[in-house]
Amino acid sequence: MLTDMDTYLFDLRGFLLLKNALSTEEVAAINAGIDRMLPLERGEWYGHVHGHSFGGGDEGLNLQQIYEGGEPFERLIDHPSWIDKVKYFVGGEGTFDYNHGPLFIDENFANVRGPGQAIGLHSGGHEGTKRTQFRFHNGRFQCGQINILMALTDIGPGDGATMVVPGSHKANLPHPEFDKYRMGSEEPSVDHVTGAIEIHMAAGDAILFVDAISHGSAKRVNPGNRRIIVFRYGPSWGSSRHGYRSSEALLNRLTPERRQIVHPQRSAAYDPDKDIALKRAANPQ
Numbered sequence: 001m002l003t004d005m006d007t008y009l010f011d012l013r014g015f016l017l018l019k020n021a022l023s024t025e026e027v028a029a030i031n032a033g034i035d036r037m038l039p040l041e042r043g044e045w046y047g048h049v050h051g052h053s054f055g056g057g058d059e060g061l062n063l064q065q066i067y068e069g070g071e072p073f074e075r076l077i078d079h080p081s082w083i084d085k086v087k088y089f090v091g092g093e094g095t096f097d098y099n100h101g102p103l104f105i106d107e108n109f110a111n112v113r114g115p116g117q118a119i120g121l122h123s124g125g126h127e128g129t130k131r132t133q134f135r136f137h138n139g140r141f142q143c144g145q146i147n148i149l150m151a152l153t154d155i156g157p158g159d160g161a162t163m164v165v166p167g168s169h170k171a172n173l174p175h176p177e178f179d180k181y182r183m184g185s186e187e188p189s190v191d192h193v194t195g196a197i198e199i200h201m202a203a204g205d206a207i208l209f210v211d212a213i214s215h216g217s218a219k220r221v222n223p224g225n226r227r228i229i230v231f232r233y234g235p236s237w238g239s240s241r242h243g244y245r246s247s248e249a250l251l252n253r254l255t256p257e258r259r260q261i262v263h264p265q266r267s268a269a270y271d272p273d274k275d276i277a278l279k280r281a282a283n284p285q
């Protein structure tokens with residue numbers, strides 16, 4: 001349940017911390033699944049999971065399409081700890097944005113990051129990108145992309161925590177240090193960005209944030225690896241960020257609710273005749 005305070009703070013800051021979003025058992029099952037996939041090189045596949053990196057610096061290894069990795073990953077698609085919150089902030093119920101269902105996941109990946117690695121500053125309200133926008137209009141949230149970033153390891157000082165500039169989803173101007181610390185720059189990390197804060201998490205916690213907030217991570221300095229998973233949710237008419245297609249095997253084994261989020265257009269729940277009839281009834285002319 002979202003409280004009025006959650007909603008207020010999300011609007012103000014652009015993110016919420018969800019404590020204990022995943023149980024110890026869920027985190028253990030996910031980590032065991034990732035252990036089975038590693039080592040994986042960039043460009044290699046483990047089944048339908050793809051070894052990948054964003055390419056803007058030394059950000060560690062991404063395991064793209066992680067929801068293909070088995071049941072512990074599938075349950076993240078509509079996890080009760082966040083799915084209603086995500087629907088609320090993406091919004092769109094009763095509008096064209098809901099044409100094929102409430103949501104679509106346009107990217108989902110695990111990230112494994114070791115010492116010396118980080119992701120530079122990116123995003124911000126000044127960009128005005130429609131896909132990632134923060135939007136509150138007509139008394140409701142209508143955000144383009146809400147991310148759930150789950151901690152699979154404890155992430156404290158020195159661990160390369162996710163960093164955000166609170167409130168920057170509403171920025172009209174670029175952060176003056178943006179170019180110095182952005183992805184692809186000579187110092188691609190958020191450690192020294194004025195106004196940025198580290199979000200420390202225990203394994204199983206998650207951050208819900210609008211992608212328009214300026215964000216990235218601190219550089220990991222501690223030994224060992226940091227592990228996270230990111231699911232990016234937007235309206236049902238979206239498409240895969242990297243052009244991935246979910247496997248038939250996955251689509252066939254998902255529950256109807258999960259399948260609708262992974263592949264809204266082929267949802268058995270969608271009946272075009274019924275949809276047209278409903279729209280005519282709502283808007284007779």
Ligand SMILES: O=C(O)CCC(=O)C(=O)O
Binds near residue numbers: 163230
């Ligand atoms: O790796 C992180 O902590 C931040 C992830 C990130 O930059 C993103 O989800 O866009």
